[in-house]
Amino acid sequence: MITVLSGGIGGSRFLQGLARVADPHEITVIVNTGDDTDFYGLRVCPDLDIVTYALAGLVDEEKGWGVRGDTFHFLEAMARFGRETWFNLGDRDLATHLQRTLLLRQGLSLSEVVATMARAFGIELRLLPMSDDPVPTKVTTEAGVLGFQEYLVKRGARDRVLAVEYAGVEAAAPAPGVIEAILDARAVIVAPSNPIGSIGPILALPGVRQAVRRTRARVAAVSPVVEGRAFQPPTAEMMDGLGLEVSAYGVARLYKDFIDLMVIDRADAHLEAKIRELGVDVLVTGAVMSGPEERAALARETLGALLC
Amino acid sequence: MITVLSGGIGGSRFLQGLARVADPHEITVIVNTGDDTDFYGLRVCPDLDIVTYALAGLVDEEKGWGVRGDTFHFLEAMARFGRETWFNLGDRDLATHLQRTLLLRQGLSLSEVVATMARAFGIELRLLPMSDDPVPTKVTTEAGVLGFQEYLVKRGARDRVLAVEYAGVEAAAPAPGVIEAILDARAVIVAPSNPIGSIGPILALPGVRQAVRRTRARVAAVSPVVEGRAFQPPTAEMMDGLGLEVSAYGVARLYKDFIDLMVIDRADAHLEAKIRELGVDVLVTGAVMSGPEERAALARETLGALLC
Numbered sequence: 001m002i003t004v005l006s007g008g009i010g011g012s013r014f015l016q017g018l019a020r021v022a023d024p025h026e027i028t029v030i031v032n033t034g035d036d037t038d039f040y041g042l043r044v045c046p047d048l049d050i051v052t053y054a055l056a057g058l059v060d061e062e063k064g065w066g067v068r069g070d071t072f073h074f075l076e077a078m079a080r081f082g083r084e085t086w087f088n089l090g091d092r093d094l095a096t097h098l099q100r101t102l103l104l105r106q107g108l109s110l111s112e113v114v115a116t117m118a119r120a121f122g123i124e125l126r127l128l129p130m131s132d133d134p135v136p137t138k139v140t141t142e143a144g145v146l147g148f149q150e151y152l153v154k155r156g157a158r159d160r161v162l163a164v165e166y167a168g169v170e171a172a173a174p175a176p177g178v179i180e181a182i183l184d185a186r187a188v189i190v191a192p193s194n195p196i197g198s199i200g201p202i203l204a205l206p207g208v209r210q211a212v213r214r215t216r217a218r219v220a221a222v223s224p225v226v227e228g229r230a231f232q233p234p235t236a237e238m239m240d241g242l243g244l245e246v247s248a249y250g251v252a253r254l255y256k257d258f259i260d261l262m263v264i265d266r267a268d269a270h271l272e273a274k275i276r277e278l279g280v281d282v283l284v285t286g287a288v289m290s291g292p293e294e295r296a297a298l299a300r301e302t303l304g305a306l307l308c
Numbered sequence: 309m310i311t312v313l314s315g316g317i318g319g320s321r322f323l324q325g326l327a328r329v330a331d332p333h334e335i336t337v338i339v340n341t342g343d344d345t346d347f348y349g350l351r352v353c354p355d356l357d358i359v360t361y362a363l364a365g366l367v368d369e370e371k372g373w374g375v376r377g378d379t380f381h382f383l384e385a386m387a388r389f390g391r392e393t394w395f396n397l398g399d400r401d402l403a404t405h406l407q408r409t410l411l412l413r414q415g416l417s418l419s420e421v422v423a424t425m426a427r428a429f430g431i432e433l434r435l436l437p438m439s440d441d442p443v444p445t446k447v448t449t450e451a452g453v454l455g456f457q458e459y460l461v462k463r464g465a466r467d468r469v470l471a472v473e474y475a476g477v478e479a480a481a482p483a484p485g486v487i488e489a490i491l492d493a494r495a496v497i498v499a500p501s502n503p504i505g506s507i508g509p510i511l512a513l514p515g516v517r518q519a520v521r522r523t524r525a526r527v528a529a530v531s532p533v534v535e536g537r538a539f540q541p542p543t544a545e546m547m548d549g550l551g552l553e554v555s556a557y558g559v560a561r562l563y564k565d566f567i568d569l570m571v572i573d574r575a576d577a578h579l580e581a582k583i584r585e586l587g588v589d590v591l592v593t594g595a596v597m598s599g600p601e602e603r604a605a606l607a608r609e610t611l612g613a614l615l616c
Contacts, residue, residue, distance in 0.1 A: 073400045077375075078407065080403070083407070091379060091402075095388070
């Protein structure tokens with residue numbers, strides 16, 4: 001079994017590649033839910049949805065989120081009622097949120113909902129939310145404390161980040177199967193996702209970071225930063241706000257207690273020696289994931305370096 | 309004040325005409341809610357929505373319901389989850405149902421929700437739901453007891469009607485303002501709506517039929533049947549199933565205890581004498597309401613005959 005810790009866009013692109021080079025039935029994905037939120041009374045799980053749409057071949061590849069070709073007529077119509085409409089809820093996408101909300105209201109756990117809905121989307125990988133409990137990421141900025149989506153989407157990640165909190169994480173439990181998926185894996189991969197906004201919440205859950213340290217599998221992290229630039233906001237904004245170096249090295253430092261291997265782009269080859277000084281192996285390869293071939297190649301090389 | 313009892317498509321077309329020939333601020337519309345239902349946990353009020361969209365100039369004129377140019381991407385996406393998708397919930401239309409559901413969940417009564425939402429749609433007429441209590445119309449057919457929308461939309465009104473029940477109507481109360489709007493009006497008009505499926509539920513509410521009998525205003529009914537054919541299903545199907553004559557005369561008989569005037573189409577002029585025998589005045593005019601001019605003319609003549 002290969003277990004991947006993932007956020008949204010970057011993680012989903014890596015997973016698209018991984019699903020081409022490994023048996024999808026042997027892949028478990030633990031997905032961040034720290035940026036989940038409610039809009040109009042509907043439970044929205046942005047990272048789970050991005051991963052789901054990407055693996056189902058439905059994602060809007062250009063934006064990296066949402067359903068390709070989706071319309072936004074519902075959202076436009078909500079404006080008439082004076083409702084906030086800054087969150088991009090597409091019409092097809094909305095069915096996902098409503099279905100999830102109805103199943104949760106029936107009493108299913110988020111894990112059960114995710115499993116049911118992944119089947120409906122024909123996904124062969126096993127998707128696990130990081131937790132069935134809400135652990136909302138709170139971003140303290142110069143403009144005040146913001147929810148993650150408010151910080152990222154409503155305000156465009158423009159506010160200087162002063163602190164990040166995973167609210168309630170001490171009392172939250174990893175979802176059923178999360179710890180086992182890490183401990184029993186033959187390879188664990190931290191996807192090229194935001195280390196603070198996406199991977200941080202997963203690692204902060206009781207027992208998860210320890211499991212990633214203790215697992216007998218080798219653990220790799222793929223850098224979400226190349227040449228000092230992150231693939232997606234708000235990775236750089238959050239790292240920088242917290243005083244972390246926005247580089248593959250900065251990411252490796254955050255993970256150094258549990259990773260065996262750091263996967264970095266060729267453009268960052270000069271960081272290899274510095275990362276090795278952290279006691280971490282380095283794979284230098286193409287880490288930009290521009291198209292399907294690049295994604296598959298990155299996954300193949302990462303897996304190769306982990307398993308051989 | 310002019311008070312109109314209305315169902316959906318036929319009533320909304322008459323109201324479009326009436327709003328052109330009378331001051332909209334002086335018009336109160338009491339709308340059937342007997343065919344309200346829940347889809348996907350959302351409260352759907354078909355007649356209220358049709359009237360709202362028609363008066364807001366948004367209705368799909370050809371179909372007579374829904375928002376002009378609406379898409380159905382949400383509904384199509386719900387099919388993936390194995391949900392029933394026979395009810396035509398458009399993407400823009402969906403915003404109406406979700407907004408209503410959220411306001412009801414906040415604790416507002418349906419009357420309050422209708423007033424708030426009518427303002428959002430820029431509607432100057434006063435819209436009242438017939439009741440804040442649910443009074444679901446149950447249609448007993450050869451295929452069993454069906455909800456109104458199930459009977460009409462899902463099964464296309466193809467099942468022979470054996471009985472119609474307005475469930476819980478004895479315990480329901482007319483919405484605030486309904487009785488007063490009837491008693492204090494200077495004209496009361498029963499719109500050309502289904503006498504069993506749309507007007508029947510309103511009249512069955514405690515005190516409503518008595519109010520229409522007792523009001524000092526003259527009361528007119530506009531026939532929804534011309535030449536033995538109803539404008540919309542399932543008027544003819546329901547009347548016929550209950551053993552009623554599907555004609556302007558058959559409608560007049562249902563209303564004869566409270567109407568002063570029956571408005572019928574020129575094509576039905578031969579029914580005039582028979583209707584007069586019921587003790588009801590008759591206005592023979594164009595009652596087909598094909599376009600805006602015809603709707604305005606019908607409203608103008610009805611009002612003229614009532615008020616002079």
